[in-house]
Amino acid sequence: MSTNNELKVGSNEMELVDFRIFKQESDGVYEGIYGVNVSKVREIIKLPNLTELPGTPEFIEGIFDLRDVVIPVVNLAKWMGITEPEEAKKNSRVVITEFNNILIGFIVHEAKRIRRINWDDIEPASFMSGGGSVEGSKITGVTRIEGDNVLLILDLESVVQELGLYEPDTQNAPKEIAQFSGIALILDDSSTARKIIKDAVVKMGFNVVEAGDGQEGLNKLDDLYKTYGEDLSKNLRIIISDVEMPKMDGFHFAANVKDDDRFSKIPIVFNSSISDHFSEDRGIEAGGEAYMVKFKASTFYDEVARVVRAHMK
DSSP states (O other), X not given: OOOGGGSOTTSOEEEEEEEXXXXXXXXXXXEEEEEEEGGGEEEEEEOOOOBOOTTSOTTEEEEEEETTEEEEEEEHHHXXXXXXXXXXXHTOEEEEEEETTEEEEEEESEEEEEEEEEGGGOEEOGGGGGGOOHHHHTEEEEEEEGGGEEEEEEOHHHXXXXXXXXXXXOSOOOSSOOOXXXXXXXXXXXXXXXXXXXXXXXXXXXXXXXXXXXXXXXXXXXXXXXXXXXXXXXXXXXXXXXXXXXXXXXXXXXXXXXXXXXXXXXXXXXXXXXXXXXXXXXXXXXXXXXXXXXXXXXXHHHHHHHHHHHHHO
């Protein structure tokens, strides 16, 4: 499905699958425009015959077998409380996604196209979360498209976590956790993800500096350099960065860091929900020392320790 092999590392661009969900109102049908990162999409198929799962919420339509893999299917319209037009239901598609190393299908009414969008043009959707709507609380970003329309980027990880289909592994830490001193810079647009990572690296002895996107991360590096000067790399032991972030993504951030002599020796570990091998390759090409899939405590601690030790030699 993915076409992002054409994207240049550090270009600060992403590709989105543009899909639509229609809403039946008393005065007509309205079109909702949504997107999801191509890197999380395996394929898009016609709605198959599903086996219902008794005792599950109504928005979990059921399961089906895709090449010997059982995949749960979520009806996004039902989950968002949208009344579906009958015609839209008949023509539904299933977007098969993979992230956090799990496969799940999402029913949409129409899959339109793939869009290439610069992260600079994506605004965080934090302003929507205070509205109390189910839809608003699970939007991670917004961007304008042609016709002055707005495309909403769904936070699929939050959807799946809320449904109980995925829980971050934050408990299975090694019995002995390596101890270090110094600073860890954490970049993630999700405050929940930052807290999980912060709690982990604090256990390792680090002090934490946080940033919500790549641009803020560069600003934090500038501030740290004003404090530590040429000794920064002796004090800032590691940078742990998400990939998908508004304004500046993790790959573009890393490319900037590695091109700056002040910061180039500081190791970067990517910690992302995107679990395809191509993104891992892009992360290494961008200058990362490691790429991990969120969030598996059993490997997180060991991988961070490995990178920090290698940097200290």
